[in-house]
Amino acid sequence: MSHLEKLTISLGFRGRTSFIDGIHLDNCILSRLPHLHTFVFNIITDFVRSTEHFEPSADHIRRTFIQRGHHADCYIDYHHINMRRCHVYSVPLNMERMRHISHGFPGGTFINVRILSLLDDSHSFEHNFFAQISRSFPLLSRLVVRNTTPQKEKRSHQLVKIDLTVSMYTSIMWNSFFLTSKHVYLVFASFMFNMNT
Incomplete structure (x- = not known):
């Protein structure tokens, strides 16, 4: 799998304490794929309970992808007092x-x-x-x-x-x-x- 050149993923995560951002994705997945040149993604992190003092904005999440060379857009929904939802996806989305x-x-x-x-x-x-x-x-x-x-x-x-x-x-x-x-x-x-x- 380390020779993978193209990766398309659509992922959903629930019940985390933080959003999936470009840093997390790079550290956990992308850094293990040195030959990857095409990455298309649609990621939703839902029912996130905020325990941090720092509340990342959609711009912050978007920048973590763009700084790593991935064109992305993002939005965050605030459902209840401490329940959050983040949707980040490739632009253009080829799915x-x-x-x-x-x-x-x-x-x-x-x-x-x-x-x-x-x-x-x-x-x-x-x-x-x-x-x-x-x-x-x-x-x-x-x-x-x-x-x-x-x-x-x-x-x-x-x-x-x-x-x-x-x-x-x-x-x-x-x-x-x-x-x-x-x-x-x-x-x-x-x-x-x-x-x-």
Whole structure:
């Protein structure tokens, strides 16, 4: 394995006391791969209990990757008093799947991603979030949405119905669309409307 030249990983960690950053990844994995020249990653550290006095920012986490020659983007969600979540990924991301995007997702363009999951039980997915997702992932074939928090921005039932009807005829072809939400109709209509706006 020490002669590995390309590595693509999608990892999830739960219950740590710190985020996975470029330093940690380099010390534990990458330093053991001296021939590695291509590294693509999608890493989520979830349910992190902060015990440190220093709270790393998304910029700090991002810099730990960039300083080691890896183009990356990152965002951090603060769920409860001391529960954190960090999502860091390669830019550009040359993967067909991206999982567990939350409300904190900063956007970007991901033309290779075909399968996407949205997950956030602490914050609602609002209309603007779905507009951003539809712009960021123009070639989706499968979308999985899990969100139990109701939308704050309620649009009129009639407007949503019109949006849904128009979008159904002009949207991209999906293989599948899965929802786990208390407000399925509004979520679906909001996303469908934004696929072509």
